[in-house]
Amino acid sequence: MPVTQDSTAKQSQKVDVLVVGAGFGGMYALHKFREKGLHTVAIEAGDGVGGTWYWNRYPGARCDVMTIDYSYSFSDEIQQEWTWSERFCSQSEILSYANFVAEKLDLLRDIKFGTRASVVEFDDATQRWRIETEQGDIFDAKFCILSTGPLSVPKGVAIPGADSFEGELYLSARWPHHDVELDGKRIGVIGTGSSGVQIVSVVAHQASHLHVFQRTPSFSLPMRNQKLDPEYVAQIKKHYNAIRAVTRMTFSGGTxxxxxxxxxxxxxxxxxxxxxxxxxxxxxxxxxxxxxxxxxxxxxxxxxxxxxxxxxxxxxxxxxxxxxxxxxxxxFARRPCLDTNYYEVFNQDNVTLVDCLTTPIERITPKGVIVDGKEIELDVIIAATGFDALTGALLSIDIKGREGASLREKWSEGARSYLGMTIHGFPNLFTTAAVNGPSALANFILLNEQNVNWISDLVDHMTAQGHDTVEATEAAEDRWMERIAQLASKSLMPKANTWYTGTNIPGKPRTFPMYAGGLGKYTEDCQIVANNGYEGLTFRGQSATPTVHKARETA
Structure with a gap:
C-alpha cells in the first residue's frame, strides 16, 4: 500500500522486528528475537517496563496469581537469583522484578519509552510493516509483534459532570507516580471489580468516611497472603524446572x-x-x-x-x-477477586455501600456525587471503572494489512485470528497473549513465553525455507474461531455480562473470544500446527508465489 506524502518526508528506522509494548510479553519478545541475531526494537507508551504493573499503582494493588507462578521460566539463572517475599506480591515488588529482568538482560538500550504506536500499516510494495508513533517516529520492520496486553486501555469515567469535580479524581489504572495523601478524607470508590475490591480494602482504613459505589457485586475470595518462608523458597528453587514442566500443562498455568x-x-x-x-x-x-x-x-x-x-x-x-x-x-464466570478483609470493612462505621443497581449515580458535581437526588460530598473520587479489555489496545491503533485492509473493520463483529497469534490478511504481524488464545484465563507470563517461542520457531522455519511473509489462511482462521466457540459453548463463562464478553463497553460486540480449553490444551494445539508443517498458514518467498500449508479437517 502506498504511504502518505507526509509519512515519506520523515526518516524511518529500519529494523527486523518491532515489538509494541514492554510488559512481560514485550520484554521477552525483545530478548528472544535479539538472541536470534535479529535487529529488534521495542516501543512502550509508559516511561518504564512492566506493562500493567507500571500503570496500576493504586492502593492495595497486588497480583492475584501466586508469584512463584507469575514469573519468567525461560531463565533458570533469573529464577535462582530473584526471591519473592510474599505468596501474592504487591505491585511495587512485581515492578521491581520487571526492572531486575530488564537490567539483567540489558533490554533498556533497545526500548524507546514514552512512545505510543498510532499507525501500523503493511506496505504491499516492500512487504514490510511501517509503524508510526504519536511522537513522530517511523519504523520500517519485517516483523511486527503486538504485545499490548488484554487490560491496558482504561474505560475512564463516563459519568456526567466528571470534569466539574473540584476535588481529587483518580483513575485506578492511571494512578499518579507520586504519593497521594488519603488519610482523613471523604473518599468515594466507583467500581467493585478486582481493582475496586483491593482499593476498598486499604482505603477504608484511611478515609474519614468511604462511600463504595457498587453496580455489579463481585465474588471475592480470601487471599490469605503470607510471607514466604526461606525453607519453602529454597524448596521451590531446587525444583523450579520440574514444577514449571507440570504447570505449563495445567488449565491456568499455575500451581x-x-x-x-x-x-x-x-x-x-x-x-x-x-x-x-x-x-x-x-x-x-x-x-x-x-x-x-x-x-x-x-x-x-x-x-x-x-x-x-x-x-x-x-x-x-x-x-x-x-x-x-x-x-x-x-x-467464576466473572473474574474472581482475591481480597484481604474486603467484606469485613463494611462492618466499619465509616464505610457506606451505595447500591448503584437500585440507585444509580446520576452525575458528578463540583462537590461530590448525586445519587437518588441527594448529594454525597467527597474530597476524593477513585474510579476503578475497568477496561476496554482484550481488544481495546489493538483497536486503539490504526492497523492496516494487505491492500489497506483495516483490522477495525475486520473485527467489527468480534476478534478473529488463528491461534490468537496470526491474522488472515496481516502478514508477518503477530500478537502475544491476545484475544483468541487463553489470554486472561491463563498465567499471563507463561502464556507470553509460549506464544513468543512459537512465533520464534515459525520465523526459524521461514528462514530455513526462504519465505519472506506468513499469514493465516481464511479457512484456518474460520476453523480456529469455530473451535473457540465450541469450547465456550461447554463453559458457563459466557453466561455472565463481563469484560470477558465485552458487555462493559457500550456498542462492543458481545462474544466470548477467548480459548476456554486451558493453557495446556492450547499449547498442544499450537504444537500440532507446528508439527504438521505450520498447517493453516500461507507463506510467500522471493517470487511472491504463495505456498499454502493446508490444515487437516480435524485441526
Missing part, C-alpha cells in the same frame, strides 16, 4: 489445585469440608477443588451459595450483606 473430581461425586459432608478448607487456606483454591464448576450449573450453584453464605456470616448488617452477594451469574 493451585486442579482436580478431576466432579462436585456431586462426593458426599455433602465431604464437599462442605473441602470448601471450608479451601476458604480457610486460600480462596483461589475453590477454583480447582472440583472439575466441573464451569461446566455444570448445579455444581456451580453449590459453590456460589457457599460463598454467599460466607458473605452473610461476615457482614453484620443483613441488608448490606444481601447487596454484596452476587446473583444471576455463575461464580
Amino acid at each position: 493451585r489445585p486442579a482436580s478431576s473430581r466432579p462436585l456431586f461425586s462426593v458426599t455433602v459432608e465431604e464437599r462442605n469440608a473441602m470448601l471450608e478448607e479451601a476458604w480457610q487456606t486460600a480462596g483461589h483454591n475453590l477454583l480447582g477443588i472440583f472439575s466441573d464448576l464451569l461446566l455444570n450449573k448445579d455444581a456451580n450453584d453449590v459453590v456460589a451459595d457457599f460463598v454467599r453464605k460466607k458473605i452473610g456470616e461476615t457482614v453484620k448488617d443483613p441488608e448490606v450483606a444481601e447487596k454484596l452477594k452476587p446473583r444471576g451469574e455463575p461464580i
Whole structure:
C-alpha cells in the first residue's frame, strides 16, 4: 500500500522486528528475537517496563496469581537469583522484578519509552510493516509483534459532570507516580471489580468516611497472603524446572489445585469440608477443588451459595450483606477477586455501600456525587471503572494489512485470528497473549513465553525455507474461531455480562473470544500446527508465489 506524502518526508528506522509494548510479553519478545541475531526494537507508551504493573499503582494493588507462578521460566539463572517475599506480591515488588529482568538482560538500550504506536500499516510494495508513533517516529520492520496486553486501555469515567469535580479524581489504572495523601478524607470508590475490591480494602482504613459505589457485586475470595518462608523458597528453587514442566500443562498455568473430581461425586459432608478448607487456606483454591464448576450449573450453584453464605456470616448488617452477594451469574464466570478483609470493612462505621443497581449515580458535581437526588460530598473520587479489555489496545491503533485492509473493520463483529497469534490478511504481524488464545484465563507470563517461542520457531522455519511473509489462511482462521466457540459453548463463562464478553463497553460486540480449553490444551494445539508443517498458514518467498500449508479437517 502506498504511504502518505507526509509519512515519506520523515526518516524511518529500519529494523527486523518491532515489538509494541514492554510488559512481560514485550520484554521477552525483545530478548528472544535479539538472541536470534535479529535487529529488534521495542516501543512502550509508559516511561518504564512492566506493562500493567507500571500503570496500576493504586492502593492495595497486588497480583492475584501466586508469584512463584507469575514469573519468567525461560531463565533458570533469573529464577535462582530473584526471591519473592510474599505468596501474592504487591505491585511495587512485581515492578521491581520487571526492572531486575530488564537490567539483567540489558533490554533498556533497545526500548524507546514514552512512545505510543498510532499507525501500523503493511506496505504491499516492500512487504514490510511501517509503524508510526504519536511522537513522530517511523519504523520500517519485517516483523511486527503486538504485545499490548488484554487490560491496558482504561474505560475512564463516563459519568456526567466528571470534569466539574473540584476535588481529587483518580483513575485506578492511571494512578499518579507520586504519593497521594488519603488519610482523613471523604473518599468515594466507583467500581467493585478486582481493582475496586483491593482499593476498598486499604482505603477504608484511611478515609474519614468511604462511600463504595457498587453496580455489579463481585465474588471475592480470601487471599490469605503470607510471607514466604526461606525453607519453602529454597524448596521451590531446587525444583523450579520440574514444577514449571507440570504447570505449563495445567488449565491456568499455575500451581493451585486442579482436580478431576466432579462436585456431586462426593458426599455433602465431604464437599462442605473441602470448601471450608479451601476458604480457610486460600480462596483461589475453590477454583480447582472440583472439575466441573464451569461446566455444570448445579455444581456451580453449590459453590456460589457457599460463598454467599460466607458473605452473610461476615457482614453484620443483613441488608448490606444481601447487596454484596452476587446473583444471576455463575461464580467464576466473572473474574474472581482475591481480597484481604474486603467484606469485613463494611462492618466499619465509616464505610457506606451505595447500591448503584437500585440507585444509580446520576452525575458528578463540583462537590461530590448525586445519587437518588441527594448529594454525597467527597474530597476524593477513585474510579476503578475497568477496561476496554482484550481488544481495546489493538483497536486503539490504526492497523492496516494487505491492500489497506483495516483490522477495525475486520473485527467489527468480534476478534478473529488463528491461534490468537496470526491474522488472515496481516502478514508477518503477530500478537502475544491476545484475544483468541487463553489470554486472561491463563498465567499471563507463561502464556507470553509460549506464544513468543512459537512465533520464534515459525520465523526459524521461514528462514530455513526462504519465505519472506506468513499469514493465516481464511479457512484456518474460520476453523480456529469455530473451535473457540465450541469450547465456550461447554463453559458457563459466557453466561455472565463481563469484560470477558465485552458487555462493559457500550456498542462492543458481545462474544466470548477467548480459548476456554486451558493453557495446556492450547499449547498442544499450537504444537500440532507446528508439527504438521505450520498447517493453516500461507507463506510467500522471493517470487511472491504463495505456498499454502493446508490444515487437516480435524485441526
